[in-house]
Amino acid sequence: MSKIRIGIGEAERQAEAGTGQTLLEVLREAGAPIAAPCGGLGRCGKCRVRLTDAAGSREVLACQTLVTGDAWVETDAPGGGAILTESADTAAVDPGAEGLGAAVDLGTTTVVVELVDLKTGKRRGTESAWNAQAAYGADVITRAQYCMEKADGLETLHKVIRGQVDTLLRRLDCEKKDLKEIFVAGNTVMQHLFAGLDPRSIAVAPFTPLTLFDGDEPQEPGLAYAPCVAGYVGGDITAGLLASGLYEREERSLFLDIGTNGEMALGGRDGFLCCAVASGPAFEGAGIACGMTGVEGAVSHARFDGARLSLDVIGGGKPRGICGSGLIDLTAALCQKGIISAGGLLLGPDEAPEEFADTLGEDENGNGIFYLTEDRSVYLTARDVRQLQLAKAAVAAGIQVLLQKAGLTVQDVGRLYLAGGFGSYMDVSSAAAIGMLPAALVQKTVLLGNASLTGARMALLDHTAREKLRAIQGACRYLELSGDADFSREFPDNMYFYEEDEDEWN
Numbered sequence: 204m205s206k207i208r209i210g211i212g213e214a215e216r217q218a219e220a221g222t223g224q225t226l227l228e229v230l231r232e233a234g235a236p237i238a239a240p241c242g243g244l245g246r247c248g249k250c251r252v253r254l255t256d257a258a259g260s261r262e263v264l265a266c267q268t269l270v271t272g273d274a275w276v277e278t279d280a281p282g283g284g285a286i287l288t289e290s291a292d293t294a295a296v297d298p299g300a301e302g303l304g305a306a307v308d309l310g311t312t313t314v315v316v317e318l319v320d321l322k323t324g325k326r327r328g329t330e331s332a333w334n335a336q337a338a339y340g341a342d343v344i345t346r347a348q349y350c351m352e353k354a355d356g357l358e359t360l361h362k363v364i365r366g367q368v369d370t371l372l373r374r375l376d377c378e379k380k381d382l383k384e385i386f387v388a389g390n391t392v393m394q395h396l397f398a399g400l401d402p403r404s405i406a407v408a409p410f411t412p413l414t415l416f417d418g419d420e421p422q423e424p425g426l427a428y429a430p431c432v433a434g435y436v437g438g439d440i441t442a443g444l445l446a447s448g449l450y451e452r453e454e455r456s457l458f459l460d461i462g463t464n465g466e467m468a469l470g471g472r473d474g475f476l477c478c479a480v481a482s483g484p485a486f487e488g489a490g491i492a493c494g495m496t497g498v499e500g501a502v503s504h505a506r507f508d509g510a511r512l513s514l515d516v517i518g519g520g521k522p523r524g525i526c527g528s529g530l531i532d533l534t535a536a537l538c539q540k541g542i543i544s545a546g547g548l549l550l551g552p553d554e555a556p557e558e559f560a561d562t563l564g565e566d567e568n569g570n571g572i573f574y575l576t577e578d579r580s581v582y583l584t585a586r587d588v589r590q591l592q593l594a595k596a597a598v599a600a601g602i603q604v605l606l607q608k609a610g611l612t613v614q615d616v617g618r619l620y621l622a623g624g625f626g627s628y629m630d631v632s633s634a635a636a637i638g639m640l641p642a643a644l645v646q647k648t649v650l651l652g653n654a655s656l657t658g659a660r661m662a663l664l665d666h667t668a669r670e671k672l673r674a675i676q677g678a679c680r681y682l683e684l685s686g687d688a689d690f691s692r693e694f695p696d697n698m699y700f701y702e703e704d705e706d707e708w709n
């Protein structure tokens with residue numbers, strides 16, 4: 204056995220490792236914070252750590268490095284930054300209810316726990332963290348694959364997420380046994396993992412979950428879940444629709460929750476048409492050369508002031524990378540300046556407008572690179588633009604197909620509701636400028652904050668809200684887009700960065 208000392212920022216942990224183990228496995232077992240968006244396949248380059256052992260000190264990819272002896276491994280302390288804990292106030296409580304409960308927003312990227320007084324409905328405290336399952340993959344597919352590949356994969360992921368919620372509760376000076384009930388809202392895969400149910404069937408066609416959490420799942424005392432619509436439209440969406448109240452409105456609205464998957468619902472009082480698109484991890488900063496989640500050091504917004512690029516950096520310090528909202532702003536700004544063509548080509552210094560030549564370079568294949576910082580440590584590549592094109596095309600095509608199947612045009616949509624962290628931080632005008640969202644809806648946008656958390660709290664406090672959740676689930680008609688001819692046609696059309704042209708949406 205080798206002894207591994209793990210430095211996490213200022214803190215330190217000890218672990219033991221057997222021969223043949225990768226550093227990533229050791230870090231996972233030790234519960235050290237490490238992001239492994241590609242699940243350890245060596246593709247994303249985001250599991251970089253500093254390793255000091257008999258061979259010296261160097262940076263390595265944790266997933267590609269075998270332990271060969273005693274070592275000292277340094278990882279970044281979990282960053283601060285923008286976990287969306289903001290949720291709307293709610294009023295209704297069950298008559299006669301007493302004690303404490305917890306509402307949990309179980310996101311793929313972040314987890315938020317609220318401690319709530321069941322009698323008054325008041326929030327006693329909120330704690331949040333980056334989902335500890337990030338060490339097993341950035342998205343739900345990678346985590347479901349981990350369950351396929353490892354005999355104890357499901358048990359591991361189940362324990363990790365249960366342990367994390369317990370830790371967040373302890374930070375709120377509370378133990379699970381002190382609570383009357385916990386109400387959980389998350390996507391279908393995350394709810395399966397939390398419940399200890401096998402999510403593998405969701406990762407392969409026809410993407411059927413074991414349960415939709417409508418009461419047929421194994422019951423655990425003191426634990427309840429938001430009902431799901433399908434494998435990729437989960438309890439976070441039914442909870443979000445409940446929180447938005449749009450299920451009671453006559454007008455037709457579009458509800459969007461964009462992350463590694465883009466989940467959407469179009470409708471109102473008469474029911475919803477829902478779908479999900481694989482927007483990929485670009486919006487979470489994965490698969491992007493200098494991509495990162497929205498933590499300290501991430502460029503969250505970007506705009507040109509003449510030829511000068513001005514950046515907003517989370518935490519205000521030196522830029523370390525680009526998060527999803529920054530990527531959208533930057534792309535919109537570069538398109539506007541003619542540095543990215545309508546087809547998505549990032550131009551090199553010889554082809555782009557002359558005034559930007561100093562900020563541009565080329566890779567060995569002649570593809571353009573745009574440098575955001577003078578020291579050239581943060582940059583955007585042609586491949587990054589391609590990743591964003593794929594992600595934004597999926598979202599835009601999903602919206603268009605929903606509109607078509609519902610027999611509506613964008614003018615028929617009363618409001619655009621954006622739920623979740625990414626939707627709250629991105630600049631809606633930039634998203635419209637790159638053709639991801641209809642420009643006609645920019646002025647009609649309502650930001651919901653953490654709608655999944657609001658919905659979970661409503662259901663925790665008020666049993667009539669749970670009936671409404673079930674009614675919403677029943678009113679949602681799911682549209683499977685993989686293999687859908689309309690989606691297959693719309694998707695490539697939306698790869699372009701159009702000039703603002705509303706006709707594209709009709």
Ligand code: FES
Nearest residue numbers: 245247248250266
């Ligand atoms: S490269 Fe190691 S987790 Fe992706």
